[in-house]
Amino acid sequence: MRNEHMIDHLVVIGVGLIGGSVARALRRAGHVGRVTGVGRQRANLDRARELGIIDDWTHDVGVAVRDADMVLVAVPMGAYEAVFRAMAPSLADDVPVTDAGSTKQYAMREAARWLPHAGRFIPAHPIAGTEQSGAEASFAELFEDRWCILTPAADADAQALASVQAMWAATGSRVICMDAASHDDLLAAVSHLPHLAAFALVNAVRKSGKGDPFRFAAGGFRDFTRIASSSPQMWRDIVLSNRDAVLDKLDALQQELSAMKQAIAAGDGEAIAQAFQQAKSARDRWLQEHGGKL
Amino acid sequence: MRNEHMIDHLVVIGVGLIGGSVARALRRAGHVGRVTGVGRQRANLDRARELGIIDDWTHDVGVAVRDADMVLVAVPMGAYEAVFRAMAPSLADDVPVTDAGSTKQYAMREAARWLPHAGRFIPAHPIAGTEQSGAEASFAELFEDRWCILTPAADADAQALASVQAMWAATGSRVICMDAASHDDLLAAVSHLPHLAAFALVNAVRKSGKGDPFRFAAGGFRDFTRIASSSPQMWRDIVLSNRDAVLDKLDALQQELSAMKQAIAAGDGEAIAQAFQQAKSARDRWLQEHGGKL
Numbered sequence A, B: 001m002r003n004e005h006m007i008d009h010l011v012v013i014g015v016g017l018i019g020g021s022v023a024r025a026l027r028r029a030g031h032v033g034r035v036t037g038v039g040r041q042r043a044n045l046d047r048a049r050e051l052g053i054i055d056d057w058t059h060d061v062g063v064a065v066r067d068a069d070m071v072l073v074a075v076p077m078g079a080y081e082a083v084f085r086a087m088a089p090s091l092a093d094d095v096p097v098t099d100a101g102s103t104k105q106y107a108m109r110e111a112a113r114w115l116p117h118a119g120r121f122i123p124a125h126p127i128a129g130t131e132q133s134g135a136e137a138s139f140a141e142l143f144e145d146r147w148c149i150l151t152p153a154a155d156a157d158a159q160a161l162a163s164v165q166a167m168w169a170a171t172g173s174r175v176i177c178m179d180a181a182s183h184d185d186l187l188a189a190v191s192h193l194p195h196l197a198a199f200a201l202v203n204a205v206r207k208s209g210k211g212d213p214f215r216f217a218a219g220g221f222r223d224f225t226r227i228a229s230s231s232p233q234m235w236r237d238i239v240l241s242n243r244d245a246v247l248d249k250l251d252a253l254q255q256e257l258s259a260m261k262q263a264i265a266a267g268d269g270e271a272i273a274q275a276f277q278q279a280k281s282a283r284d285r286w287l288q289e290h291g292g293k294l
Helices: A017-028 A042-050 A061-065 A077-090 A104-114 A158-170 A180-208 A220-229 A232-241 A243-265 A269-289 B017-028 B042-050 B061-065 B077-090 B104-114 B158-170 B180-208 B220-229 B232-241 B243-265 B269-289
Strands: A007-013 A032-038 A056-058 A070-073 A097-099 A124-126 A147-150 A174-177 B007-013 B032-038 B056-058 B070-073 B097-099 B124-126 B147-150 B174-177
Touching: A007 A017, A007 A061, A017 A032, A017 A158, A032 A042, A032 A061, A042 A056, A061 A077, A070 A077, A070 A158, A077 A104, A077 A232, A097 A158, A104 A180, A124 A158, A147 A158, A158 A174, A180 A220, A180 A232, A180 A243, A180 B180, A180 B220, A180 B243, A180 B269, A220 B180, A220 B220, A220 B269, A232 A243, A232 B269, A243 A269, A243 B180, A243 B243, A269 B180, A269 B220, A269 B232, B007 B017, B007 B061, B017 B032, B017 B158, B032 B042, B032 B061, B042 B056, B061 B077, B070 B077, B070 B158, B077 B104, B077 B232, B097 B158, B104 B180, B124 B158, B147 B158, B158 B174, B180 B220, B180 B232, B180 B243, B232 B243, B243 B269
Parallel strands: A007 A032, A007 A070, A032 A056, A070 A097, A147 A174, B007 B032, B007 B070, B032 B056, B070 B097, B147 B174
Antiparallel strands: A124 A147, B124 B147
16 A cells, blocks of 8 residues: 655755755655755765665755655755745645754744745754764664654644654654744753853863863763764854744853852852752653653 | 782771772782771671672771771762861871872862871872762772872872872872862863753753753753762862862853853854854864874
8 A cells, every 4th residue: 555645756955964864764664756855065965876865966956846745954054044945936836845953933934934835834853863964974763763843833734744744754753743932942951052051161171271171081071062063053053043042041051050159159068069969850850751761 | 029019908988989999909909908998887888898898897087097008088078177187196107198089179288287297198089980879889990091190299208109109000090190289170170160060051951841851852961961960969079179260160161151142142153153163173172182092
């Protein structure tokens, strides 16, 4: 029996780690026929075709989407405007569009601004990734048992939603829906803020000019700063596209740090131990709630 | 040929992860004869004897050190004053004393204040540990290929220094010396500040009250906050015993966060990307300098 959500022609705009891995996963699942890649770097696109990730490619977004059955936007947030503008004139009426960006209210604003049928844009955020990038780094298992959060608008097209949901499920993701504002707030806390803190921490240590801090760092500093090796451009786009939530979380972190600073300056051991204990209890509880799953 | 630095009778005050692991490592190396444990919890001391970590034990610091050839203080920083006071009256003239605490100027101040021969106190900080505690968690390999930083005073007793250096080397540590102020500043940056930031980050997220942040945290938050599961009491003691350096690093972190906040609020993508890039470059460079050693 033919899968009713099978995608005859998928257009992947941005054939990097995420776009490439979606294509690979869908091929493996028999969920896709032809895959067209769109990108700027010829070497990456050629490599993606060699690896069998895509069947053909073009640099031209408008040409690519003309006979698409599904469009996946897997570019940095900073390129959304250009991509949506370029695809708008040639996108057929009934084609679902999804994305893989880290912030969702921004994605929806750009879609509403440029696409002829914003209700067929079903925003998605697969919570998966590695520190690698490019088609070469992609692999079919990237999404297995990872969350993929969809944030459809209240008036989203039901058929588009069903198709996009089926596509992400076929990658192996656990698909759930929530509203975009909740998504952006939650991710600001658990992802964007830790990245900002890691970048800030490395810069603070770097400027103290004390040689190589890794030499005597027993795990803590290395683990803590691992995410500071992430892509500066990607993270610039993410924090700018989720500005309000990110500023809100930065404020909250600074308040906590200020309270600790005061307690340390005052030698208030009780307040310090209490703050540490509350953090430890919360983390241990969250960890426990996941049982063996972490 | 007998090892000239062989310790006939080692007294370990605090038979936990560190104290227990030193005793095990020295036994394995044939570097110690009898080991006496000192502690408050009978169950832990009995268990340490059962496991062959110590030969005998007492609750009384003064009694224990009376015929020691070497004393290792492996208690939380908050207990240093009580331990030094208790050992001072019965410590023989020529007995070297070392410790394993995380901050060294404080340890030296307490030693100078209470011990009759502070020049025989050779402060040590083995950069090793796990998130476990207690004698049960100790193991002979804990210090292998880990740094152990000694911070002897300018007028330290040469013989005591040689004995302590030999002892830590016999645990498998790579022993190096630096001045205590440099040590405390360096560790404030690479260890104490990351712990404070992790505790603060968890508290900021906890108070935002958004349910279980681990559910959608893809590695970053988990890695970043791992050290927030450390002992609140131990870390309270550490930050209080290194107050000036810790406050200094907290200021530096807050300045970085404030600068980022301003750039984000202003939508200054160039400044944001530059700050992220500088952090990434520094971290990548440090990592590279360690070659395959990480």
